[in-house]
Amino acid sequence: MTTIRNTLLQATRTISGHVSQAKADLAVAEERALTGLKAQRPSDLPEGWYDAHALRAAIADQQSWTDNASRGSSILNTVESTLGSASDLLKVARERAVQGASETLATDERVTMAVEIDALRGQLLTLGNTQINGRYLFAGEAYDQPAFDAAGAYMGTTDVPTVMVGANRFIDNGFDGGEVFQGSVDAFQVLTDLADAMRADDAPGVAALLGDLDTALGQLIEGRQKVGYLTQDNADARAVAESMSVVFEERLNDVIGVDPVQAYSDLANLKTAYESTLQVSAGVLNGASLFNFLR
């Protein structure tokens, strides 16, 4: 018959093993409860690390796109407001043209109107050269210089800058001033011609410019509509990025996070288990031995 021996050395090893394991489990539970993460390094979750990387990258992307959409929003709002002001200017010019086309208007009144139209043209030129922090919004890609010179000639480019607001999603954040102000009709030239006709007391000539004024105004309105669409696109892109950011955060938490309730519950259980292990170990080491009864 083989004797199965219960040895002090084995008891010590077993106790040491159990205490070490309980302590290690407790340390893991403490780390999880403190950090809220079940995986802090690739070896904690080798297969899930692909997802963790991809989700972190996706969250960072959403943040970049949100930031870009915010910057784009500021430009689009300014452009929309500028085109609104430009439209108002042309409406005032049209009102003066209607008045100036009347045969009953005195010559000096037309000359006064000509001065006013000149001023309106100057204001329109200023609006065409609107800038934010040195960036001319209607100069296309050449936005580091005014879109129009003093004579009203377009200095910018027909290509417009775009900003990335989503995966392969770009939105214009600059405009071709030549198209907006000088599409089929050059708004500056119309105002120049209008002022000249007023100054020349040419009522029929003033009347003849009403159609061009309407066309120029239509161009601006069309431009505002386009900006409106872009503003909506930009807002949509931002909303998508913000919403996806939340979704990806949740998925990342699913992959590497822990449920706080579960984490604290596990921690409490393992603490109890560790203390019990220590108590049982002490009991085993101080347990009964035949030597205790020898006298």
Next chain:
Amino acid sequence: MSLLSSLLVAGSGLRAASAGVSTTSHNVANASSEGFHVRSATVVTADPIRRGAAWFGQGTNLTGISRAADSFLARRQMSTAGDAAASYTLQTNLTQVETRFNESAADGIRERLDQFYDALTEATADPADRGLREGVNAAASRLGDVLRRTANGLDQQLSDFEDTMVGSVDAINEKIAKVAALNKGLQAAGGALKAGDLADQRDQLIRELAEEVGATAYFDGEGRATVMVGGHAVVSGIEARQILVDVSSGAPSVFMSADSGQVDLTAGVGGVLGGRIGAHALTVGYRERLDTFATDFAGAMNAQHQAGFDRAGAPGGDLFTFNAADPAGSFAPSSAVLASPDLLAFAAGPSANPGDAGNLEALMGTRTSGFVGADADTPEAWLTDLTSDVGRDTDTAGIAAEANQALLDDLDELDQNLHGVDLDEQAQNLITYQTAYQAAAKVLASTQSMLDTLMSIV
């Protein structure tokens, strides 16, 4: 049978009981000694003698002190101890390597690469903006910093591995020499109590050699051990051979000195040294993959950057630089571009228009292009594969370490169950020997009393 003979028989009982108490005492004293195997006094009935028609017993003879041992179990313990030590060392060393990638702080290379591409994305908002361009440069610098830091960290780790391996050799050789010396002592000592102690010491040393280099042992009929490492005998009888570690080639090799020169043991080395060689080899592989990334990423980015134009309308230069002898350890953004962010070639044409982001978008396009390594991975996939492989290798080594340790624990427990010192058993033995001693002494006293009675008649 005479009364005098009874005295001799009682004396043999006293000697046997005394040897039993002595053995028990030795066992109890070594109850917690690593490698100690329980001893027992071997006593046999002495040959009887015939007086007339009757056979009279002559008491008992102490024939030796036996040591409980099982060479088959011992060999399994050794090989498992080597496996456990190798996988545990591999795991702990790879854990150190894993920390070099700094993934726990979400500050790894992949994160920095993502931030670089995000900086490019943000630059589309205003490609001419100085702040956004400096943001791109800052992100490129951080990418370079983390790549160099990781590469240098791996180099430091490799150097630590090599130093530790070289430093461990003296202790290993000392143990090899001691095993040979103990073999010699065992040969001379025979089967006395001392021989058991020498065998325990020798087996404990072989166990330590198993843990340190994956040594195995064979025992001949006379109990001498032949210790093998990588299929070659480093201890044969009383002869010992030295081993040495050569790290000069960059791939650590283990050799054994032999009469004909040096024998390469590298492929067969296990234990701590084998685990460390494995960790070293894996780390070299990770380091090479970093170099591949640095070379291919810089190559693709530079080629695209050179296709664009800077703020002044001049063709772009290199965006990243590296030394071909150490690509990852020297990877950095171009110092010219860092000094002047206007040199970032975001434009597709030479017009110098600030809003021309044609090449900026092309640079961003490299994020989803496959150009890294032989499999033409995207840069992000390459880095994720690398860090995931580090994690998987560490995790796998940990699983193997746990499995091997569990097996070793079972074998050690079995060894203790069969050959360890059970204090209750020793207490029983003590009572037995004490009682036997008292009885023999009583017999001796009674016999002496009878002799005294006889003498008083005379």
